[in-house]
Amino acid sequence: MQRKKMISSLRGMNDILSDDYERFTYFISTATKIAQRYGFHFIETPLLEETALFKRSVGESSDIVGKEMYQFIDKGENDVCLRPEGTAGVVRAFIQKKLDRAGGIHRFFYHGAMFRYERPQKGRLRQFHQFGVESFGVDSVYEDASMIMMVSDILKTLGIGYRLQLNSLGCNACMPPYRQKLIKFVKECVDNICEDCIRRVDTNPIRVLDCKNGSCQELYVGAPKLLHNLCSECSNDFDTLKKILENNGIEYEVNTNLVRGLDYYSKTAFEFVSDNIGSQSAIAGGGRYDRLVEFLDGRPTPAVGFAMGIERLMELIVMPERKKEGYYIGAMDDEALDLAVKIAHQKRNSDIVSIDYKTKNLKNHLKTADKENVKYCAVIGSNEMKDGTIWVKNLEDKTEQTLLLEDF
RNA sequence: GUGGGAUUAGCUCAGUUGGUUAGAGCAUUGGUUUGUGGUGCCGAGGGUCACGGGUUCGAGCCCCGCAUCCCACCCCA
Numbered sequence: 001m002q003r004k005k006m007i008s009s010l011r012g013m014n015d016i017l018s019d020d021y022e023r024f025t026y027f028i029s030t031a032t033k034i035a036q037r038y039g040f041h042f043i044e045t046p047l048l049e050e051t052a053l054f055k056r057s058v059g060e061s062s063d064i065v066g067k068e069m070y071q072f073i074d075k076g077e078n079d080v081c082l083r084p085e086g087t088a089g090v091v092r093a094f095i096q097k098k099l100d101r102a103g104g105i106h107r108f109f110y111h112g113a114m115f116r117y118e119r120p121q122k123g124r125l126r127q128f129h130q131f132g133v134e135s136f137g138v139d140s141v142y143e144d145a146s147m148i149m150m151v152s153d154i155l156k157t158l159g160i161g162y163r164l165q166l167n168s169l170g171c172n173a174c175m176p177p178y179r180q181k182l183i184k185f186v187k188e189c190v191d192n193i194c195e196d197c198i199r200r201v202d203t204n205p206i207r208v209l210d211c212k213n214g215s216c217q218e219l220y221v222g223a224p225k226l227l228h229n230l231c232s233e234c235s236n237d238f239d240t241l242k243k244i245l246e247n248n249g250i251e252y253e254v255n256t257n258l259v260r261g262l263d264y265y266s267k268t269a270f271e272f273v274s275d276n277i278g279s280q281s282a283i284a285g286g287g288r289y290d291r292l293v294e295f296l297d298g299r300p301t302p303a304v305g306f307a308m309g310i311e312r313l314m315e316l317i318v319m320p321e322r323k324k325e326g327y328y329i330g331a332m333d334d335e336a337l338d339l340a341v342k343i344a345h346q347k348r349n350s351d352i353v354s355i356d357y358k359t360k361n362l363k364n365h366l367k368t369a370d371k372e373n374v375k376y377c378a379v380i381g382s383n384e385m386k387d388g389t390i391w392v393k394n395l396e397d398k399t400e401q402t403l404l405l406e407d408f
Numbered sequence: 409g410u411g412g413g414a415u416u417a418g419c420u421c422a423g424u425u426g427g428u429u430a431g432a433g434c435a436u437u438g439g440u441u442u443g444u445g446g447u448g449c450c451g452a453g454g455g456u457c458a459c460g461g462g463u464u465c466g467a468g469c470c471c472c473g474c475a476u477c478c479c480a481c482c483c484c485a
Binding site for chain 1: 409410440442443444445446459475476477478479480481482483484485
């Protein structure tokens with residue numbers, strides 16, 4: 001007989017359970033609470049979207065769209081793909097619900113699975129989870145600062161250390177001229193740069209600046225810097241942003257080479273990095289994307305947002321100490337088991353209750369109750385059966401009492 | 409997609425130049441003279457050594473393939 005091959009999960013797609021699930025939900029509830037304090041509301045968008053949405057928003061030049069999408073033709077001949085990031089879907093929903101025309105301020109947060117067909121490694125999965133927020137209708141740089149403060153609040157609450165990197169990518173007025181300047185500069189030394197950089201000049205010229213190649217870096221020392229080529233508005237905003245962060249006790253470092261991988265960013269760009277999770281060090285990233293709404297055929301609406309990678313955060317989270325909680329109920333005689341089950345059922349109206357169906361002596365019940373990490377161990381034996389009582393011990397302070405069943 | 413490393417019990421890992429029946433700790437489970445735990449004591453179960461081929465009298469160990477994870481590149485959360 002041929003042995004059937006065991007079916008396992010797809011490469012880069014993990015199950016989340018037990019301790020991981022506890023961390024996962026702890027993160028979600030913490031981040032949700034904080035986002036709500038900042039006035040954000042939950043939004044859920046589909047995992048599957050028309051492929052064109054991501055081509056137009058994230059940009060065809062990006063790796064994400066160029067080679068990492070789970071893309072296919074569905075049974076209705078639609079070109080669709082699993083979302084590789086969260087912003088595009090939220091913006092699409094924002095426009096589709098005509099909130100761009102409604103005007104005013106709209107603030108959303110979301111969390112859920114994202115999909116990118118990449119080579120997996122630590123902190124990089126094919127199906128991973130992000131928590132993100134998007135704010136529409138506020139052009140003030142104070143909103144950018146609020147985003148950063150929110151990320152900082154979340155990370156602090158979770159006990160996660162970080163470094164914050166800041167940059168400004170300029171706006172429609174100052175970025176394109178700068179880009180031309182940079183292209184000109186790079187093309188002048190094209191004979192001496194690496195193959196990757198030659199490719200980048202055409203696909204994403206800004207990227208040459210953070211090339212890992214040492215000899216390229218030497219050449220780029222004299223390259224024009226984006227921060228020195230900002231228009232006065234962008235430059236003022238960036239200064240204001242730094243001032244707000246300083247006033248609120250948030251440390252940052254300016255990184256002129258910080259470039260967000262997605263085409264839709266402008267002005268403020270920021271990235272939170274950790275030095276404790278290997279080479280995939282970005283734990284949160286975001287920035288302003290004032291032009292994206294109109295790229296997707298909405299009314300021009302300023303917007304800013306960020307996303308956090310939940311899996312990357314998970315191992316950094318310092319979990320609060322787990323308290324003993326709930327009841328363990330056990331029977332010492334076979335005759336008491338039915339009663340124990342009945343009591344457990346009643347008690348579950350209000351409390352967590354675990355019950356052991358095996359009869360055992362008191363010592364073993366206490367041992368089991370310990371393993372369950374419950375606060376109370378309640379046992380019914382022949383004495384209690386006779387009196388209509390139940391013996392209850394508080395496992396934390398070691399006090400015990402025998403209660404009438406109706407008082408339990 | 410490219411290059412490198414790893415894979416032995418549920419988990420973390422030993423396993424000698426290829427040689428009988430593959431080990432430990434933790435976890436699980438049973439008992440521990442009769443109703444008091446987390447930290448005592450004794451025992452038990454659990455492995456086609458990732459998977460598929462090959463070399464050999466003999467493979468956990470050597471060779472080839474493949475899968476997954478990890479690391480670097482690329483890129484990103």
